[in-house]
Amino acid sequence: MQLELTPVYAGKRGMPRTFILNGDQWALEGNILKWDDWLNFAGLHTMYKLTRVRGRYxxxxxxxxxxxxxxxxxxxxxDPRWRWLYKYGHRLRFVSAVYGNTVYTYPSEKYTYEIYVTTSGFIARVREE
Structure with missing residues (x-):
């Protein structure tokens, strides 16, 4: 299968990249830093870093x-910062969790998916045209 990934950060589109993937589904992986709920409510959003794209059987x-x-x-x-967060993030005040997260679904020629970062991790939604 062929996957085109176009990152969008702060409303700005990045350069699209195309990947040839083996498997039944595509998967996007990354790191998540979840803040305590009250900080999220106060406007501090979940931190993340996309790290890999892969095919999934x-x-x-x-x-x-x-x-x-x-x-x-x-x-x-x-990345030494994320490695440090994985090891010691649970000791930091205001950090709820640090973990890896993967979102995956079936490829589609009919739909385009948008990946969002929520307070609990990545989600994939079909883009409304």
Missing amino acids: ESYLDEGNQTPSVYSLVERED
């Missing part, structure tokens, strides 16, 4: 036996 047997396809979306996968 429905069957766990296929995941182990078929050819994987994984692409990095970052220059450095060993």
